[in-house]
Amino acid sequence: MALLDIQHLTQFFGGLRAVSDFNIQLEHGEIVGLIGPNGAGKTTVFNVVTGVYTPTKGTIVFDGQNIVGRKTYQITQAGIARTFQNIRLFSKSSVIDNIKIAYHFRMPYGNTDAFLHTRKYWQGEQLVDDYAIDILRLFHLEGHAEDISGSLPYGAQRRLEIARALATKPKLLILDEPAAGMNPAEADQLMEMIHWLRDKFDLTILLIEHQMRVVMGVCERIKVMDFGETICEGVPEYIRNDPRVIEAYLGKGA
Known part of the structure; x- marks a missing residue:
């Protein structure tokens, strides 16, 4: 099929x-x-x-x-994930946050954990941070993790958009x-x-x-x-x- x-x-x-x-x-x-x-x-x-x-x-x-x-x-x-003809990053957010936002629906904790900042929340945040850095490393962007995404050179923004798409698995x-x-x-x-x-x-x-x-x-x-x-x-x-x-x-x- x-x-x-x-x-x-x-x-x-x-x-x-x-x-x-x-x-x-x-x-x-x-x-x-x-x-x-x-x-x-x-x-x-x-x-x-x-x-x-x-x-x-x-x-x-x-x-x-x-x-x-x-x-x-x-x-x-x-x-199904996609990129766009005209780059559509969250341009005022950091590079790593672009990845984490894309991963959001897979977050390993619920709203209550996020509100109360439970142990499950902190463990989940660490897991997602590690995952995001791993994705950025594959695209040679780990050194820009805290940079504002809109400040990256054009080619790096293209790579970040593809990395963000891949973060959805x-x-x-x-x-x-x-x-x-x-x-x-x-x-x-x-x-x-x-x-x-x-x-x-x-x-x-x-x-x-x-x-x-x-x-x-x-x-x-x-x-x-x-x-x-x-x-x-x-x-x-x-x-x-x-x-x-x-x-x-x-x-x-x-």
Whole structure:
């Protein structure tokens, strides 16, 4: 059974059809890319999967459960985490607090323990602090634990956003343009990181990315959208040479 199975997903905004009859299946451990020109409907798909929108039509089954209609926090608890095209950190909070906030629903104590500051509360806080530092260490951010997250350099903020997503202990990680704003050297490091993330955390990864070098370098399968519809899907080499993909990106006669 596929980890994620989306069937006949359609999304309207008023009279505008943003996504039409979108279908995809992700098997455990895959790295799959979703590409297309601006406005193709890619981020709308991500927003529907993560509960930002309720689809007009279609089914989304994750890990055997229908998640259509669930709230975003319920989908996170089910095992789906995401990053955003425009970095969305808690920019005025510390780096470590960004991780701890993401872990909040897994806190090993209740409201009464927190209010009374019981032994269970202090033990839980120490456990979460240790866990957060361990996550930050994996991304070489432990030295910035007490820094304000908005003060970090751009590349470090990207790493922190991914670290925060991983703090929820997901099964599926959704990356929305993770290479945005990166130079070629940073993009190379990102490609290595994506493979490392998949292997280290036993993840399935779905990503949107405009840097074709990144998409072709990390994805095992690619799905191409244009004007809300799927125009092509397959392995990277097939996608690279498909005339429909070339036309969507460069126009007719390219």
